[in-house]
Amino acid sequence: MTDTLTSALVEMREDDVLVAVRAAQAAGTSSPDIIAALQAGMKDIGDKYEAGDYFLSELIMSAEIFKRALEELGLDRSAADTGTRGTVVLGTVHTDIHDIGKNIVASVLSANGFKVVDLGVDVPAQKFVDAARDNNARVIGLSCLLTTAFPAMQETVAAFAAAGLRDNVTIMIGGGPVNSDLARQLGADGAGTSAQDAVILAGKAVEGGAS
Amino acid sequence: MIAPSDDPRRERLRKAVALETVDKVPVCLEGVAWSARVTGMTLKTFLSDPLLATQANIEAFELVGNADSVNNPTFDVSSLSFLWMTRVKRPGYGGLGDDEPWQVEESGLMTLEDYDAIIEGGWAPFQIAYLNERVAPGKFEDFIKFVQGTGAVVEKANAASMPFLAVGVLTTPFEFLCGGRSFSQFVFDLYRTPDKVEAAMQAMMPGLSDAGLGLSAAVGAPGIWIGGWRSASKMLAQPLWDRFVFPYMKEIIAQTVAAGITPILHLDSDWTRDLPRLLELPAKTCVLSLDSMTDIRKAKEIVGDHMCIMGDVPPALLSSGTPEQVYDYCSKLLTDVGPTGLILQSGCDIPVDAPLANVKAMADAAADA
Numbered sequence: 138m139t140d141t142l143t144s145a146l147v148e149m150r151e152d153d154v155l156v157a158v159r160a161a162q163a164a165g166t167s168s169p170d171i172i173a174a175l176q177a178g179m180k181d182i183g184d185k186y187e188a189g190d191y192f193l194s195e196l197i198m199s200a201e202i203f204k205r206a207l208e209e210l211g212l213d214r215s216a217a218d219t220g221t222r223g224t225v226v227l228g229t230v231h232t233d234i235h236d237i238g239k240n241i242v243a244s245v246l247s248a249n250g251f252k253v254v255d256l257g258v259d260v261p262a263q264k265f266v267d268a269a270r271d272n273n274a275r276v277i278g279l280s281c282l283l284t285t286a287f288p289a290m291q292e293t294v295a296a297f298a299a300a301g302l303r304d305n306v307t308i309m310i311g312g313g314p315v316n317s318d319l320a321r322q323l324g325a326d327g328a329g330t331s332a333q334d335a336v337i338l339a340g341k342a343v344e345g346g347a348s
Numbered sequence: 349m350i351a352p353s354d355d356p357r358r359e360r361l362r363k364a365v366a367l368e369t370v371d372k373v374p375v376c377l378e379g380v381a382w383s384a385r386v387t388g389m390t391l392k393t394f395l396s397d398p399l400l401a402t403q404a405n406i407e408a409f410e411l412v413g414n415a416d417s418v419n420n421p422t423f424d425v426s427s428l429s430f431l432w433m434t435r436v437k438r439p440g441y442g443g444l445g446d447d448e449p450w451q452v453e454e455s456g457l458m459t460l461e462d463y464d465a466i467i468e469g470g471w472a473p474f475q476i477a478y479l480n481e482r483v484a485p486g487k488f489e490d491f492i493k494f495v496q497g498t499g500a501v502v503e504k505a506n507a508a509s510m511p512f513l514a515v516g517v518l519t520t521p522f523e524f525l526c527g528g529r530s531f532s533q534f535v536f537d538l539y540r541t542p543d544k545v546e547a548a549m550q551a552m553m554p555g556l557s558d559a560g561l562g563l564s565a566a567v568g569a570p571g572i573w574i575g576g577w578r579s580a581s582k583m584l585a586q587p588l589w590d591r592f593v594f595p596y597m598k599e600i601i602a603q604t605v606a607a608g609i610t611p612i613l614h615l616d617s618d619w620t621r622d623l624p625r626l627l628e629l630p631a632k633t634c635v636l637s638l639d640s641m642t643d644i645r646k647a648k649e650i651v652g653d654h655m656c657i658m659g660d661v662p663p664a665l666l667s668s669g670t671p672e673q674v675y676d677y678c679s680k681l682l683t684d685v686g687p688t689g690l691i692l693q694s695g696c697d698i699p700v701d702a703p704l705a706n707v708k709a710m711a712d713a714a715a716d717a
Contacts, residue, residue: 192584284664284667
């Protein structure tokens with residue numbers, strides 16, 4: 138039964154996913170097992186994205202279906218992102234208010250088993266540091282769309298060093314104008330231009346390789 | 349279309365589009381905000397009058413010295429609200445400093461019910477009411493006022509002998525609706541209510557591009573942008589792109605060519621997957637403008653004998669690299685993608701904080717090649 142659930146999610150059949158969740162519940166399947174089936178689907182979707190068979194629309198839609206499936210179970214997203222894969226502190230850095238990409242990354246990370254602490258937009262450097270410390274986060278995601286926000290990214294990386302936390306966290310940067318050269322230049326640990334890149338980078342950070 | 353000209357810069361552009369041999373790869377500056385910053389004008393001032401924006405473009409063009417054209421001779425953020433159906437924070441207002449870049453506030457002002465309103469009443473009445481009632485009072489009139497100044501802008505650019513490629517932007521129904529709904533919500537709509545979205549798109553098409561094409565023809569602009577941002581291949585599953593993007597883009601391009609205007613396909617993000625589909629467009633007529641996310645060498649391989657390619661010096665390189673790094677990138681690009689059928693340009697806009705030396709390095713690379 139959970140195979141049906143997984144395949145329905147992978148094929149973006151939203152109504153079928155919800156029906157399968159209800160059926161699994163009625164058959165006595167536990168919520169953790171249902172969530173595991175959904176997360177297996179998310180993993181498959183991520184693999185298809187990496188292979189070039191799926192695209193951003195599938196990542197977004199599957200995360201939405203995942204969320205609705207949790208609601209069907211009477212749970213919210215925190216049931217799935219209880220830190221099973223670790224905590225990611227995420228935000229758009231100071232001086233930049235663009236949030237579309239950051240929001241998509243939050244949804245997809247969450248649906249892939251990460252606890253996400255979303256700090257919003259125009260986030261000062263110290264707020265990232267405080268949130269990382271408060272939530273014992275090992276992964277930090279800095280987002281921007283504007284090249285003029287690069288200094289704020291660099292300041293945020295420096296703030297972690299000043300707080301003595303730099304070696305405790307992996308800092309990934311994301312957004313339209315970023316790349317790995319820039320990550321090195323800013324002192325970050327990696328860069329991504331898609332939500333799946335974030336899943337992979339965060340996975341490597343917390344699990345030492347596998348996404 | 350770009351007419352034959354005694355001006356060697358315009359002639360280079362014409363030959364690049366026609367895939368003819370050029371004496372030098374033409375360089376185009378797409379530096380709206382950058383032109384303000386590099387000439388010492390605040391962005392608030394830049395946006396206060398289309399002619400001031402043109403003045404900044406002219407001065408920046410002269411500072412670079414050996415570029416062949418600018419992409420657009422002026423700019424106003426009201427055009428972003430018009431295209432993306434959303435609010436845009438202006439420098440000097442709403443908490444932004446006078447010289448901070450404008451920022452798009454995508455807040456999903458369009459509702460699911462709006463598709464019915466578009467289907468029943470057509471696009472233009474809906475868009476006018478939407479801009480004025482949901483984006484900001486008078487927003488549509490702001491945009492019209494900007495557009496009405498185009499004649500004076502063109503006159504000023506011509507008087508300064510600054511070639512330009514376009515004064516207007518067209519786009520597909522997808523981009524208007526996606527901006528209004530916000531990206532994620534629009535993706536949900538495409539999966540959940542595809543027939544309704546499609547009906548709205550079809551209702552939008554009649555007359556959608558008439559004003560932009562008419563304006564371009566009236567002022568003698570050689571080209572017009574046809575923008576693609578969120579409709580990029582990387583953003584969408586193949587069946588969604590095939591159904592909701594390309595048919596409309598192809599139709600708008602056909603209308604543009606029929607009007608005698610060069611389609612400048614301003615395609616941000618990654619369109620690599622669907623490059624072969626661009627072979628369905630008229631040959632030696634379009635310009636494919638890439639922002640560095642699409643594989644430009646793959647583009648050369650697939651459509652290089654079919655259309656001119658423009659781009660794609662990465663914004664991060666122009667902003668944070670050295671002049672030597674920019675020069676090296678451009679030199680390699682000129683070898684790999686040029687010299688025929690290439691216009692060297694930044695990938696999308698030159699970032700506002702790009703040093704002048706980096707932009708000059710881009711132009712110098714073409715001059716030295």
